[in-house]
Amino acid sequence: MPESYLDKDTSHCSAETRTSPLSQFVQSSLQRKLYMFSGFCTEHNVPACLSHISQEVSCLGLPPVWKESGGGSELNVVATLNCMYDLIQLHHRDMRTLENMEVEQLKSSSTADYLQLTATRLKEQLEISKRENTGLLERERQLQVKVKSLQNCLKNIKEEEQKLQSIIASRARQYNHEMKRKEREYNKLKERLNQLLVDKKERKPAIDVLNTIGRADGKRSLWKTKKTEEKHEGEMYKALLNNYDTRQRELMLENAELKKVLQHMKKDMISILNAGPTQNADKHEEILSEDEEEDVLDSSKESVELHCFHAREKLTNSIRLQWRRLKSHVERLDSQVSLTKTDEGKDTDVSRETHEEERDRLQEEIQHCKDLIQTQQQLFQLSASYDEEAPTVASNCWMLKEKECLQEEWRTLEEQRMIFEKKRKNFTEAAIRLSHERKAFEEDRATWLKYQFLNSNPFADSKNPSESKSAFPITEIETGATLDTEKLEQCRSESTSSTPSSTKPKRKTETMEQSSVSGENHQRIFWKEGSNHDGYSNHILTDERNSPI
Amino acid sequence: MNFSEVFKQTNQLVKISPDGKYMATCVQYRLVVRDVSTLQILHLFTCLDQVSHMEWSSDSLFILCAMYKRGLVQVWSLEQPDWHCKIDEGSIGLVCSQWSADGRHILNTTEFHLRITVWSLSTKAVSYIKYPKDCPKGVDFSKDGRYMALAERRDCKDHVSVFVCNDWHLFRHFETETQDLAGLQWSPNGCVLAVWDSCLEYKVLLYSLDGRFLSTYSAFEWSLGIKSVCWSPSSQFLAIGSYDEKVRILNHITWKKITQFEHPVTIDNTKATVYKEVERRPPVGSDELSIHNSGIGSTLLNTQSKYEICPLPIQIPAVKPDPDRANPKIGVSALAFSSDSRYMATKNDNMASAVWVWNMQKLRLEAVLEQISSVHCFQWDPKRPRLALCTGNSKLYLWSPGGCVSVQVPTEGGFQVQSLFWHCSGESLILLGEEQLCLCYMDTDQQDQ
Numbered sequence: 001m002p003e004s005y006l007d008k009d010t011s012h013c014s015a016e017t018r019t020s021p022l023s024q025f026v027q028s029s030l031q032r033k034l035y036m037f038s039g040f041c042t043e044h045n046v047p048a049c050l051s052h053i054s055q056e057v058s059c060l061g062l063p064p065v066w067k068e069s070g071g072g073s074e075l076n077v078v079a080t081l082n083c084m085y086d087l088i089q090l091h092h093r094d095m096r097t098l099e100n101m102e103v104e105q106l107k108s109s110s111t112a113d114y115l116q117l118t119a120t121r122l123k124e125q126l127e128i129s130k131r132e133n134t135g136l137l138e139r140e141r142q143l144q145v146k147v148k149s150l151q152n153c154l155k156n157i158k159e160e161e162q163k164l165q166s167i168i169a170s171r172a173r174q175y176n177h178e179m180k181r182k183e184r185e186y187n188k189l190k191e192r193l194n195q196l197l198v199d200k201k202e203r204k205p206a207i208d209v210l211n212t213i214g215r216a217d218g219k220r221s222l223w224k225t226k227k228t229e230e231k232h233e234g235e236m237y238k239a240l241l242n243n244y245d246t247r248q249r250e251l252m253l254e255n256a257e258l259k260k261v262l263q264h265m266k267k268d269m270i271s272i273l274n275a276g277p278t279q280n281a282d283k284h285e286e287i288l289s290e291d292e293e294e295d296v297l298d299s300s301k302e303s304v305e306l307h308c309f310h311a312r313e314k315l316t317n318s319i320r321l322q323w324r325r326l327k328s329h330v331e332r333l334d335s336q337v338s339l340t341k342t343d344e345g346k347d348t349d350v351s352r353e354t355h356e357e358e359r360d361r362l363q364e365e366i367q368h369c370k371d372l373i374q375t376q377q378q379l380f381q382l383s384a385s386y387d388e389e390a391p392t393v394a395s396n397c398w399m400l401k402e403k404e405c406l407q408e409e410w411r412t413l414e415e416q417r418m419i420f421e422k423k424r425k426n427f428t429e430a431a432i433r434l435s436h437e438r439k440a441f442e443e444d445r446a447t448w449l450k451y452q453f454l455n456s457n458p459f460a461d462s463k464n465p466s467e468s469k470s471a472f473p474i475t476e477i478e479t480g481a482t483l484d485t486e487k488l489e490q491c492r493s494e495s496t497s498s499t500p501s502s503t504k505p506k507r508k509t510e511t512m513e514q515s516s517v518s519g520e521n522h523q524r525i526f527w528k529e530g531s532n533h534d535g536y537s538n539h540i541l542t543d544e545r546n547s548p549i
Numbered sequence: 550m551n552f553s554e555v556f557k558q559t560n561q562l563v564k565i566s567p568d569g570k571y572m573a574t575c576v577q578y579r580l581v582v583r584d585v586s587t588l589q590i591l592h593l594f595t596c597l598d599q600v601s602h603m604e605w606s607s608d609s610l611f612i613l614c615a616m617y618k619r620g621l622v623q624v625w626s627l628e629q630p631d632w633h634c635k636i637d638e639g640s641i642g643l644v645c646s647q648w649s650a651d652g653r654h655i656l657n658t659t660e661f662h663l664r665i666t667v668w669s670l671s672t673k674a675v676s677y678i679k680y681p682k683d684c685p686k687g688v689d690f691s692k693d694g695r696y697m698a699l700a701e702r703r704d705c706k707d708h709v710s711v712f713v714c715n716d717w718h719l720f721r722h723f724e725t726e727t728q729d730l731a732g733l734q735w736s737p738n739g740c741v742l743a744v745w746d747s748c749l750e751y752k753v754l755l756y757s758l759d760g761r762f763l764s765t766y767s768a769f770e771w772s773l774g775i776k777s778v779c780w781s782p783s784s785q786f787l788a789i790g791s792y793d794e795k796v797r798i799l800n801h802i803t804w805k806k807i808t809q810f811e812h813p814v815t816i817d818n819t820k821a822t823v824y825k826e827v828e829r830r831p832p833v834g835s836d837e838l839s840i841h842n843s844g845i846g847s848t849l850l851n852t853q854s855k856y857e858i859c860p861l862p863i864q865i866p867a868v869k870p871d872p873d874r875a876n877p878k879i880g881v882s883a884l885a886f887s888s889d890s891r892y893m894a895t896k897n898d899n900m901a902s903a904v905w906v907w908n909m910q911k912l913r914l915e916a917v918l919e920q921i922s923s924v925h926c927f928q929w930d931p932k933r934p935r936l937a938l939c940t941g942n943s944k945l946y947l948w949s950p951g952g953c954v955s956v957q958v959p960t961e962g963g964f965q966v967q968s969l970f971w972h973c974s975g976e977s978l979i980l981l982g983e984e985q986l987c988l989c990y991m992d993t994d995q996q997d998q
Contacts, residue, residue: 167771170877174749174773177875189661196640203639207668207675210632213611215653215671224716232713232720235695240758243740247802 062086262319269322273329310382314375321368328361553588553988555960561968562600563986566609569973571627573612574986575600580614580625585972588988594625597635602645606652607694611670613655615646622646622655624670636668650694650714665699667717676717682707684747686732691739696720696758698742700730709733709744711760721760727752731775738784741801745789748773748876753789755804764804768797773877779884779893786890786909790881794897798912808912812881812897812905817862821914824856824953825863826921826946854921854944856953865900865919885927887934892950894927894936904938906948918948926968932975939966945980945989960987 041049054064062083196202336354562575565585572588574581578599582592598616605612615622620643624634642660649656649667657666658681665678665688681687682700690697694714701708707730711721729747736743739758746752751774755763766789768774773792780787786807787799796810816823830852870877883896892915893907901923908915920940927938936948943964945956958964958980964987966980978989 164771167773169872170773171749171771173873173875185661192642192660199640203637205637205639205641205666205675207634207636207673209634209670209673212673213626213632213653213670215651224718228716229718232715232718236720236758239695240740243738 057083057087060087060090259315262315266315266319266322269319269326273322273325310375310379314372314379318372325361325365332357550956550992551990552959553990555962555964555982555985555987556588557984558981558986559984560600561981562603563979563981564603564605565970565972565979566605567607567973568609571609572979572988573603573605575603575614580612582612582627585977585988592625592627592630594623594630596623597621602647604646604648606648607650608652611648611652613646613648615643615657617643617646622657624655634670638666647688649697650690654714654717656688678710678712680708682730684729684731686734687730689734689742690714691735692737693739696735696739698733698735700733700744702730709742709756711742711758723756723760725754725756726765727754732778734778734780736780736784736787736801737782741784743778743780743787745775745778748775748792751775751791753778753787753799755787766797766799766804766806768795768806769793773880776880776882776898777884779886781886781890781893781909782888783890786886788884788886788893790884790895792877792880794880794899796881796884796893796895796907798909810895810905810907810914812865812895812900814867814900815862815864816914816917819861819914821916823859823861823863823917823919824948825859825919826854826955827857828852828854828921853957854955856918856955859919863919865903865917867900870899883927885929887929887936888931889934892929892934892936894929896924896927902940904936904948906936915950916948916953918946918953920946925966928970930971930975931973935975937969937971937978939969939980941965941967945969945978956989958987958989960985 058064063079332354556574557576558574559577560575564573565571566573570585571591572583572585574583578596580592580594580596580600580603581590582594583590594612594614596614596616598619598621600614601617602615603612610627612625612627613622614625620638620641622636622638622643624636626632636655636657638657638659641663643657644660644662645658647656648654653669653671655668655670657668658664659666662681662683665681667676667678669675678699680701680703682702684700687700688697697712697714699710699712701710707725707727709721709723709725709730710719712718713720725744727744727746728750731745731747733742733744735741741758741763742756744754744756751767751769751772753766753775755765757763768789768791775789775791777790778787779790785801787801788796789799790796794812797806798808798810799805800807868878870879878901879899880897881895882898883894885894886892886909887894891909893909895905895907897903897905902920904918904920904924904927905914906916906918907913918938920938922940922942925939925941927936929936934950938946938948940946943958943960943966945958945966947954947956958966964980964982964985966982968981970979970981971977972979976991978991980987980989
């Protein structure tokens with residue numbers, strides 16, 4: 001019975017709640033409960049079920065269904081039916097509220113959805129508008145920057161314009177001033193022209209000089225011919241060339257000095273680098289020797305160098321190279337110092353690093369030196385082609401020196417010979433003079449003696465005195481001829497051989513004149529015989545005098 | 550330092566002969582020739598009118614006296630005082646008269662610069678040079694006296710003619726690229742001619758002696774340009790002073806600017822010494838005043854002044870020029886090199902009381918002399934680096950690398966030194982006042998501060 005009622009109820013329910021899925025669920029759950037309830041009450045537990053149900057009903061707020069008192073377990077049918085009816089009403093009411101709640105829930109869920117959608121939409125809108133805002137701010141900033149720059153430009157242009165205006169104003173002032181001046185002069189000119197036209201008597205320019213004066217340089221003036229014109233041109237070009245010459249000389253001197261300074265600098269730098277790490281001493285020596293070679297070559301080819309652009313470039317390049325080396329060396333030293341200061345333990349590493357660095361550097365240097373050698377070779381070739389004498393001169397220079405020495409010696413010898421010749425000439429002349437004088441003197445003496453002799457003829461003893469006189473006059477002659485005594489002494493001292501011979505004087509008297517000229521052999525003539533023969537003595541004497549030269 | 554007594558002169562016409570032996574002075578219409586060492590009057594010549602210009606011939610034998618109003622030139626001889634020569638330009642007028650470098654020709658510029666008449670005193674011959682230009686320095690003789698450069702204006706264009714002074718033969722004639730040639734000058738070695746434009750255009754053109762164009766230099770456009778030009782005595786430098794208060798130095802090898810010297814109002818950051826003239830009035834009691842007023846008077850009231858070395862930075866007083874006038878008083882108007890080319894003195898017109906001395910070896914400022922009143926004139930000693938300057942008062946100022954000294958000229962009656970020049974030997978200075986002149990003999994050793 002309850003099943004059928006319940007079925008009716010459920011069908012009733014289903015008719016009402018066909019549309020709601022929730023109610024279908026309820027319905028299904030009811031159906032399940034239906035089967036549960038069917039096993040709830042049996043014949044054995046009726047009172048228990050009754051009491052239970054009444055409890056439940058009273059819990060729900062409905063009047064009780066069964067009263068315990070009454071002696072029997074008779075069911076109050078009316079109450080039960082009422083109870084059932086109330087329960088059904090309750091159920092209906094619950095279902096209705098359930099439906100309303102479902103509807104409400106649906107509504108609220110849909111509004112929630114809708115709100116979510118609007119929220120997302122608004123968020124998107126917000127993002128967009130934020131982006132737009134930043135974009136606009138950026139543009140505004142850019143525009144402000146532009147405005148500033150334009151303002152600066154404007155200021156500059158205004159300043160420039162003012163400057164230009166002031167320039168224009170000053171130029172205008174200057175022009176006006178000049179124009180006024182020119183106008184004044186023009187007016188003066190007009191007046192003067194008027195005056196001249198009106199004035200009949202015109203004073204002509206004239207010069208009134210007392211007398212013309214000579215030219216300042218004292219020369220006569222020349223006609224204006226083509227020759228004078230050419231002379232003027234020539235003088236002018238001479239003046240210009242002199243100027244260029246002096247300037248060129250000065251510049252060359254300056255250049256030479258500067259080159260010397262550069263060479264010294266280079267040497268100093270090389271020496272400084274040499275004084276550096278000893279490991280690289282060999283390399284440096286090599287480089288030094290090469291550079292020295294270079295220097296030697298440079299100095300010997302100075303004139304060629306001036307024409308040779310490569311040589312100049314080479315010098316400057318080598319200076320730059322040395323400077324770079326020096327710089328790197330100093331930097332290395334600095335780094336070394338700093339490293340040793342900071343960390344003592346990394347010595348070995350540092351030194352290794354420095355070794356490596358140095359090795360690299362040295363390799364570079366080797367490369368550079370090779371290049372240098374190549375360029376030097378090229379230059380050598382160039383110089384060889386330019387000046388062919390250079391190598392032969394270089395090889396024969398020592399021979400030249402000897403030659404020069406020999407030449408000098410020869411020259412001195414020649415000079416000495418000339419001197420000797422001169423002296424000899426002088427001596428011969430003096431000897432000739434002396435011989436003439438002596439001749440004359442002897443002749444006088446002879447005449448005098450003759451005279452004496454003739455006068456003193458009756459006195460035969462007086463020979464001796466004449467002899468003695470002859471001896472004395474000889475000494476007198478000797479002393480008298482003091483003009484040539486020095487020479488004679490000289491000659492005697494220079495005598496190569498003094499072989500007295502009696503025969504020679506005789507021979508010599510004949511060839512006296514000739515021998516006196518050539519005279520190299522001077523002999524001492526001993527006065528052997530007492531001379532009664534004045535002529536002979538004369539001869540002897542003259543011979544004596546004449547021989548030594 | 551000894552000062553001679555004061556002599557009379559008119560028109561600032563006092564010249565020393567080129568050989569340094571004689572001094573010629575013009576007093577009204579008289580020409581007085583004195584011996585320089587004894588100042589005795591050797592000759593006295595009388596001209597026909599007041600002398601406008603007087604000049605010695607190059608061989609010191611003749612003196613030219615020009616009277617521009619009358620259009621007359623009279624030449625006097627020292628050897629033969631009886632000799633006379635008179636050149637009458639007639640109705641054509643006379644504006645300028647000068648000797649040629651050989652001392653035997655006189656160049657007379659007629660009024661309105663219509664022509665230059667060359668009168669020969671050795672042949673009485675006359676030559677004419679047409680179209681000379683009326684500009685501040687239109688004629689220049691080379692130092693050796695061989696050539697003369699003349700600025701001409703033909704067909705609205707500037708030309709330069711070079712004459713051989715020997716026989717007035719027109720040697721070269723060429724057009725210059727100037728708008729309005731203002732001046733020309735030979736270099737001291739006679740090989741280069743510098744030609745410059747008027748102040749409306751900054752342009753310097755350099756021509757070789759044979760007329761070849763060498764180079765041009767222009768520092769800027771439009772603003773007022775060149776105010777003064779000066780060669781160094783060694784011909785190595787050409788100094789150009791301009792209206793922008795700067796001096797630009799060109800070198801003779803490349804003709805390009807090697808440096809420029811500026812004249813700022815505030816001097817700072819240099820190794821230069823600034824000498825400032827400081828006046829110190831001697832204390833004068835009332836008694837002394839009354840006694841001395843009747844007598845010499847002004848010498849006592851002459852204030853002593855000395856130089857003080859001012860520490861840097863220092864401001865030089867500058868005067869802004871009148872904006873409404875042409876040829877404004879701004880810019881470097883005076884340039885002078887010392888005889889050994891080691892120093893250069895400049896004066897900037899808007900700082901008229903200061904003289905700037907530049908060291909040309911180091912190309913920097915050496916000294917600045919700030920005076921109390923504006924500087925009228927300065928000149929270098931022809932033998933040594935010594936600068937003499939005057940400011941229109943009764944003092945003489947000397948600068949040398951050793952120092953600076955201010956000397957009172959001890960004359961009666963208040964002798965105001967308006968200009969000065971050195972004797973060619975560098976042993977004495979000739980000081981010119983308004984109507985007076987005085988000689989100052991230097992000691993052989995330099996004076997230090």
